[in-house]
Structures are given as C-alpha cells and as structure tokens.
Amino acid sequence: MEAIVQKSFGPPEVLRLEDVDRPEPGAGEVVVRVRAAALNPYDWHMMRGDPYVARLMGGMGLTRPKTAVAGIDAAGHVEAVGPGVQGLEPGDEVLGFCPGACAEYARTTADLVVPKPAGLTFEQAAAVPMGAVTALRGIRTVGGAKAGHRVLVNGAAGGVGHFAVQIAAALDAEVTAVCSPGNAELVRSLGAGHVIDYTRQDFTRSGVRYDLILDNVGNHPLSRLRRVLTPAGTLVANGGGSPGRVFGAVGSTLRLVAANAFARQRLRVILPATPAGPARDDLLAVTALIDAGRLTPVVDRTYPLAETAEGMRHVELGHARGKTVITVR
Structure with a gap:
C-alpha cells in the first residue's frame, strides 16, 4: 500500500x-x-x-x-x-x-x-477527531461553559477554534470570536454573536469580562488574560500557546499552573486531543452534535x-x- x-x-x-x-x-x-x-x-x-x-x-x-x-x-x-x-x-x-x-x-x-x-x-x-474533541474538552469538559456564559474563543477560525465557537453556541453561551477580518463572516455563520478583529483591537484591553476564555493562540500574557476574566472565570489554554523548539509550551504551562494555585479564577491547560482519555465518549458526543445539525x-x-x-x-x-x-x- x-x-x-x-x-x-x-x-x-x-x-x-x-x-x-x-x-x-x-x-x-x-x-x-x-x-x-x-x-x-x-x-x-x-x-x-x-x-x-x-x-x-x-x-x-x-x-x-x-x-x-x-x-x-x-x-x-x-x-x-x-x-x-x-x-x-x-x-x-x-x-x-x-x-x-x-x-x-x-x-x-x-x-x-x-x-x-x-x-x-x-x-x-x-x-x-482531534479538532472537535479538543474543542469539546476546552469548552464543555474543562471550561464548563453553560447557557448565558460569556465565552471568548481566541483563534476562532482555526482547526480547534471553529469547532469551539459552534460547541459554545450549542450550549447557548454568548460567543465572542477573535480572528482576522477575512474570517469574520465565517465565525458569525458558526454562531459567534460578537467578532473581534485582532488586527485592530486587543480584546484584553476592551474592558469586557468573560466567564470562559479558550486561548488557541497564546499571544497575550497571562496577566492580561486574567484581567478580562470574571472573578470566578475560567481560562483554558490550548497547549499553553508558547512557541519554541526546545521547551515549547512547557514554560508557559508551568507559569499558568503556578498561578492557578493562588488564583480564585480557574486556570487550566489542555493538550491537543489524542487517543488518551475518554476518546470514544468524546467522539460520540461530537458526532451527536453533527447529527443534530449543531456542528459542521x-x-x-x-x-x-x-x-x-x-x-x-x-x-x-x-x-x-x-x-x-x-x-x-
């Protein structure tokens, strides 16, 4: 073959x-x-x-x-x-x-x-498989998004982000998508009620607070991300978001874990979904959303x-x- x-x-x-x-x-x-x-x-x-x-x-x-x-x-x-x-x-x-x-x-x-x-x-x-299951874990399993929550997805048009927008919308959350201007129409069609063009606006300086932030990019310091979380909000970093050939996301992940020990806010890291963990249950959950017309x-x-x-x-x-x-x- x-x-x-x-x-x-x-x-x-x-x-x-x-x-x-x-x-x-x-x-x-x-x-x-x-x-x-x-x-x-x-x-x-x-x-x-x-x-x-x-x-x-x-x-x-x-x-x-x-x-x-x-x-x-x-x-x-x-x-x-x-x-x-x-x-x-x-x-x-x-x-x-x-x-x-x-x-x-x-x-x-x-x-x-x-x-x-x-x-x-x-x-x-x-x-x-990997994109949708990672998004499901970030938004629902780890992020705990619920109806009425303000959810922001950074990197909303990417392989994980476009699934995350739809899953958050399926949970009846109020979704804000951060993406390039060329992807604004796409993320709106997927369920985002608000769109932030990252080339013109820094969402960490907007003054709006979110119950959940799923960060697929890692282009903002932890201190600024926490500033736009509600006091009991949750930050989910997808892989830690830090480039580097030697340590990659390890450094930013350790900083986030250390900060979580002293924060009222929930600071969490997820890794890209692989066969580890409840993979079958998660795959069935996302295919059920697809069959219901809530995920594309x-x-x-x-x-x-x-x-x-x-x-x-x-x-x-x-x-x-x-x-x-x-x-x-």
Missing part, C-alpha cells in the same frame, strides 16, 4: 510517499481503508520532533519518529476486524483516531473509531496523498481556515 513515511525528524521534505506492508488487525483492532486524513499542528510537531523536551517524555521518539507513518485523524470504511471486536463490520463507514492515517490503510483499536455521520463527506469526517466541520484545503508535504507546509503557516485534509483514493 502507499503511505507517507517519515524516517527522520525535520521539515516537510522528510515526508515521502512509499510502498509499505498493509497492516493486519490484532485482537481488539480494526484496519480502516482510509479515504481522507486531516493534518493538525500536532502532526507537524511530530514531524519536526519539537519541542525537544517532548522527545524525552517518550511521546514522539528520541532520535527518530516513534511512528513511521504520519497522521492520526482519519475517515474511511472498516476493511478488516480482529478477534474480539464487536459492533464493527467490514464496510462500516467510520471516523476516528488512526495512527498512521496518511496511508491507504491504517490500524487502530476498535474503541477509537465511531460511525461516520451520514451527512458528512469523508473529507469533512476526517476533519473531526470546515475544510480549508485538500491535497492528494502524494502532496502531504505541501499540506503540512500550509498547516505550519498557522493561518488555516478550518482544517487541512489529505484525500486518499
């Missing part, structure tokens, strides 16, 4: 289209015939092997990638099931977390894929499998509108 293989850390040029053996399912596993795979900032961090401190934590490999085939978000149909798998059969259309998603076939555990909503294309479905994936661009490196370059620019998706035929 064809797959995007990475044998060393580095820029997008390290991603190569190669023929590799097709995976076979073990006990409790399924093999998915991938029709589309989505790219995330998580993927380019894995590609480049940064921040370096993450290599020491064992998640990506020390001197070369732990997983040879790129990608984790996928949509397709079940090709084969292993012993002990129940509720899934060959031919079922699914979406979920499939390590090695940028390939014609990917193997994963059966509990990490769920039925694909019938109204979605495979490209839309592939855009769901936005696909920015699509690239064929052979051009995955170009897709990764686009994601690295950090200005994607929704999700970047790889089509696999």
Whole structure:
C-alpha cells in the first residue's frame, strides 16, 4: 500500500510517499481503508520532533519518529476486524483516531473509531477527531461553559477554534470570536454573536469580562488574560500557546499552573486531543452534535496523498481556515 513515511525528524521534505506492508488487525483492532486524513499542528510537531523536551517524555521518539507513518485523524470504511471486536463490520463507514492515517490503510483499536455521520463527506469526517474533541474538552469538559456564559474563543477560525465557537453556541453561551477580518463572516455563520478583529483591537484591553476564555493562540500574557476574566472565570489554554523548539509550551504551562494555585479564577491547560482519555465518549458526543445539525466541520484545503508535504507546509503557516485534509483514493 502507499503511505507517507517519515524516517527522520525535520521539515516537510522528510515526508515521502512509499510502498509499505498493509497492516493486519490484532485482537481488539480494526484496519480502516482510509479515504481522507486531516493534518493538525500536532502532526507537524511530530514531524519536526519539537519541542525537544517532548522527545524525552517518550511521546514522539528520541532520535527518530516513534511512528513511521504520519497522521492520526482519519475517515474511511472498516476493511478488516480482529478477534474480539464487536459492533464493527467490514464496510462500516467510520471516523476516528488512526495512527498512521496518511496511508491507504491504517490500524487502530476498535474503541477509537465511531460511525461516520451520514451527512458528512469523508473529507469533512476526517476533519473531526482531534479538532472537535479538543474543542469539546476546552469548552464543555474543562471550561464548563453553560447557557448565558460569556465565552471568548481566541483563534476562532482555526482547526480547534471553529469547532469551539459552534460547541459554545450549542450550549447557548454568548460567543465572542477573535480572528482576522477575512474570517469574520465565517465565525458569525458558526454562531459567534460578537467578532473581534485582532488586527485592530486587543480584546484584553476592551474592558469586557468573560466567564470562559479558550486561548488557541497564546499571544497575550497571562496577566492580561486574567484581567478580562470574571472573578470566578475560567481560562483554558490550548497547549499553553508558547512557541519554541526546545521547551515549547512547557514554560508557559508551568507559569499558568503556578498561578492557578493562588488564583480564585480557574486556570487550566489542555493538550491537543489524542487517543488518551475518554476518546470514544468524546467522539460520540461530537458526532451527536453533527447529527443534530449543531456542528459542521470546515475544510480549508485538500491535497492528494502524494502532496502531504505541501499540506503540512500550509498547516505550519498557522493561518488555516478550518482544517487541512489529505484525500486518499
């Protein structure tokens, strides 16, 4: 089968289209015939092997990638099931977390894929897992958004942000979206009642206070973010928001955790959603919102499998509108 293989850390040029053996399912596993795979900032961090401190934590490999085939978000149909798998059969259309998603076939555990909503294309479905589950955790699970809460999403048009706006709106919160002027119409259509153009206005100086801020960007100091939280409000930092090849978000995360010990406000950090944690329950929650018409994936661009490196370059620019998706035929 064809797959995007990475044998060393580095820029997008390290991603190569190669023929590799097709995976076979073990006990409790399924093999998915991938029709589309989505790219995330998580993927380019894995590609480049940064921040370096993450290599020491064992998640990506020390001197070369732990997983040879790129990608984790996928949509397709079940090709084969292993012993002990129940509720899934060959031919079922699914979406979920499939390590090695940028390939014609990917193997994963059966509990990490769920039925694909019938109204979605495979490209839309592939855009769901990491982005939507991260947004769900940031807005509902960790953020605790409720009806009537003032919720601000910084980076509202991105891969996580565009889902977060919709989830907050589905909870009947009053949503303020921070984005570029070119994305104002998009975020309004997704449920934002207020839009702040970050090129003209600094929301941390507006004087408006929010019950919840989901920060997907990390471009404001913690002290200024706290200034626009209500006294009992919640700040959820998506990954800590601090760049850097050596420590990445670790420094800002530690500062936030330390401040939380002395603050009445709730200061929390979430990491991009991966198979860890209650992934299946969260996937079912977001697909239920999709089936109810409350959540719609936005696909920015699509690239064929052979051009995955170009897709990764686009994601690295950090200005994607929704999700970047790889089509696999």
